[in-house]
Amino acid sequence: MMIILLLIIVALIGIVIFQWKGKKEQDQTIQYMHEKLQLIVNEQSNEKILVTTTNSQIQQLLIIMNALLDHQQKVQATHRKMEDSMKKMLANISHDLKTPLTVVLGYIEILQLQSSTSEEERQRLLTGVHTKTLEVLNIIHTFFDLAKLEAGDTDYPITKINVCEICRKNILSFYDMVTSMGLDISITIPETPMYALGNEEALDRVLNNLLSNAIAYGADGNVIGLTVRKDETNIYIDVWDCGKGIEEYHIDNVFERMYTLEDSRNKSFQGSGLGLTITKRLVEIMDGSIQLSSIPYKKTIFTIALKQMMY
Known part of the structure; x- marks a missing residue:
């Protein structure tokens, strides 16, 4: 016992x-x-918690903790990227505002100090002040346009639109400018109407941005073009030029905020780096997509894809 x-x-x-x-x-x-x-x-590092254990409760806790860490690390990376983008945006906008404002200040000082200025010279200076003031307003409007788009504070109702008609109207609005610069223009738009899901005002702005870029950055190729085509599900709009093009390592960045095309194309043109970001947001509002392909000095193509409507 x-x-x-x-x-x-x-x-x-x-x-x-x-x-x-x-x-x-x-x-x-x-x-x-x-x-x-x-x-x-x-330390805000990208590490994970690694523990060897047979305790099922601790194993479950580890899975949850590492999932939360992964989410937090992604949020921090996005925040850092946005912070860097914001810094560059402020620097670019400050530069873009400073340049025309400096010119305006110079014109005003001339008008103040030179009382003997002829009427013709005064009118020339005042025209310069007016032009540069409009340039400043355009920069400010562009900045707020993007802010409204990213906040979802815009009204672009999605309806059935005639893509061929809108494209024809926009390319013709640039025709006189293009021909006066001595550039060739290639237009391939079918006579038969093609209908897509979209918004006419938004598509007007998209085409205006892309055609303006093609002229500004691709004029050394002596030709710009617009092509409309389709497949079974989508309608595609190609805006292209044969200029300097964009190097492959820049292509993934061109739609980001504050990336400026002069970084990779024509340094004689300055911009706030918001135009293509706005373009992409507008295309996404229409439930479409935009892609870029470029072979320098051969062909640079921005392709918009919109959902085709068959009825």
Whole structure:
């Protein structure tokens, strides 16, 4: 009887020791997880918490903690990217505002200091002031347009639109400018109407931006063009030029805020770096997509895809 009692006592002591060791290991694991988590958060690193354990509850906790860390790290990366973009945006806008305002200030100082200025010269200076003031207003309007688009504070109702008619109207509005610059213009728009899901005002702005870019940055190729085509589901609009083009390593960045085409194309043209970002947002509002392909000095094509309507 005593032997059985001793065996029971030994077994109980063994269970207690086993539980104590298990709890101690669990406490050590939880302490390590706490310290590691605190270190990752403080240093804002991209590490994960790695622990070897057979405890199913700790395993589940690790999965949740690492998922939260992954989400937080992605949020931080997005925030840093937006912060860098905002800094560049402010720098670019400051530069773009400073340039015309400096010219305006110069014109005004001439008008103030040179009382003997002829009427013809005064009119020339005042015209310069007017032009540069409009340039400043355009920059400010562009900035707020993007802010409204990204905040969803715009009204572009989606309806059935005649893509061929809208494209024809927009390319013809640039015809005189293009021909006066000595450029050739290639227009391939079917006579048969093609209907897509979209918004006429939004598509007008998209085409205006893309055609303006083609003229500004691709004029050295001596030709710009617009092509409308379709497949079974989509209507495609290609706006293209044969100018300097865009190097492959720039292509993924051209639709980002504050990326400026003069970084990769024509440095004689300045811009706030918002035009193509606005273009992409407008296309996305129409549930479409926009792509860029470029072979320098051969062909640079911006392709808009809109959902075709068959009825």
